Amino acid sequence: MGTALITGATAGLGLEFAWQLATARHDVVLVARDEERLERLASQLRAAAGVRAEVLRADLSVRADVDRVAERLRATERPVGLLVNNAGMAVHQPFVGGDLEREEAAFDVMVRAVLVLSHAAVAQMVPRGRGAVLNVASVAALTASGTYSAHKAWVRTFTEGLAVELRGTGVTATALCPGLVHTEFHDRAELDMSGLPEVVWLHADDVVAAALADVRRGAVVSTPSVRYRVASAFLRTAPRPLVRVAGSPRRIAAAGRRRAAR
Ligand SMILES: NC(=O)c1ccc[n+]([C@@H]2O[C@H](COP(=O)([O-])OP(=O)(O)OC[C@H]3O[C@@H](n4cnc5c(N)ncnc54)[C@H](OP(=O)(O)O)[C@@H]3O)[C@@H](O)[C@H]2O)c1
Secondary structure (H helix, E strand, O other): OEEEEEEOOOOHHHHHHHHHHHHOOOEEEEEEOOHHHHHHHHHHHHHHHOOOEEEEEOOOOOHHHHHHHHHHHHOOOOOEEEEEEOOOOOOOOOOOOOOHHHHHHHHHHHHHHHHHHHHHHHHHHHHHOOEEEEEEOOHHHHOOOHHHHHHHHHHHHHHHHHHHHHOOOOEEEEEEOOOOEEOOHHHHOOOOOOOOOHHHOEEHHHHHHHHHHHHHOOOOEEOOOHHHHHHHHHHHHOOHHHHHHOOOHHHHHHHHHHHHHO
């Protein structure tokens, strides 16, 4: 894979991708908004793994910043062999009367940036006959939990279509569809998940290890853990009216709070 470019590398799954890829001796390009955290991580990776670690500060809700990242992906010097489109956030607000700017920013980070960066990456990978794109979707792609589900459904479907188009090129596309993972995701959105039982939670190191194994074998959809593969099978086959009443982060958080209060 050579060099891997990871968006959202300062926390959670992205941070874990950076560590596991660097430990496997891949050079990394680290993308996120928090420059201090990016620089600190880059130094740690250089020191611990002896790899080249580039920092590319970018707010992926800003078009000019996305274009700078796309430019790096198109570069033929130290070409990027693995793109991990990971940056994302919960949109914890009702759509009706919610802040439209927040909705647009979430759309730009989780949909538009994935589109633009995938386009740039495959343009450089296909002529070389090798490379991989890993797009982080979610099990929420199969639910109907507001715009977040819609964004993740787009990522999953887009990646499946891209994988078909890439067949025979030596380049692969994989959609990662995790369930709930312990990261900064829920705290950042002020979602109180404290009442949920530990069994529903995945750990970032397991999720990332499973995802990278799936990328290596060219899987189109990666759903880490047996329990979330069972949940996904249920969500894919259950009647949609039933699916629509389950699965919203607010509903899940409220169920957790009720459980904690008992
Ligand atoms: N945690 C879960 O339960 C879960 C489940 C399924 C799917 N996912 C998906 O997994 C991915 C990673 O989430 P996580 O759980 O690791 O969350 P996290 O710990 O909150 O990390 C999110 C990362 O995205 C970056 N980011 C956020 N907004 C950005 C922007 N505008 N521009 C550039 N980078 C931005 C953040 O960095 P800066 O703040 O430094 O910019 C951070 O590095 C997301 O796509 C999420 O939807 C998470």
